Amino acid sequence: MKITKADEELIEIATQIVLSNTDLRTDETCLVGCALRAASGNIYKGINIQTSHSICSEQVAIANAFSCGERAFDTLVAVKMNEDGTTRVVSPCGVCRYLFDKLELDANVIVEDVDKDIVLKVKAKDLLPYPYKREDEKN
Secondary structure (H helix, E strand, O other), X not given: OOOOHHHHHHHHHHHHHXXXXXXXXXXXXXXXXXXXXXXXXXXXXXXXEOOOOOEOHHHHHHHHHHHOOOOOEEEEEEEEEXXXXXXXXXXXXXXXXXXXXHOOOOOEEEEEEOOOOEEEEEEHHHHOOOOOOOHHHOO
């Protein structure tokens, strides 16, 4: 799917989250920021918290949305601070992809295609093509 003007604005919000929460000279614990647009139009933010039990920015943004009663989402994007201070859109990690599957997240996710050096939008369900299902979850 093509990136829209609203998606570009969401990328900018995620970029600002990273820029305002990361100081590479003193603190490398918040290198990823996430912006999540709910179906209502509200935007929820998250930053990663890197510890021995790290929390991804996508998880924080989803938790923020859930805590406000949101359950329907439109688009999510994560942006990472590079070592040189530049930023870029990044694709969700495996743990986040698994979370999207377990929550049955019906949303778009803006990702990077490293091989083609482009940013595109895909459905969350398409990020994990062969998800784990327990025997009692199979249809």
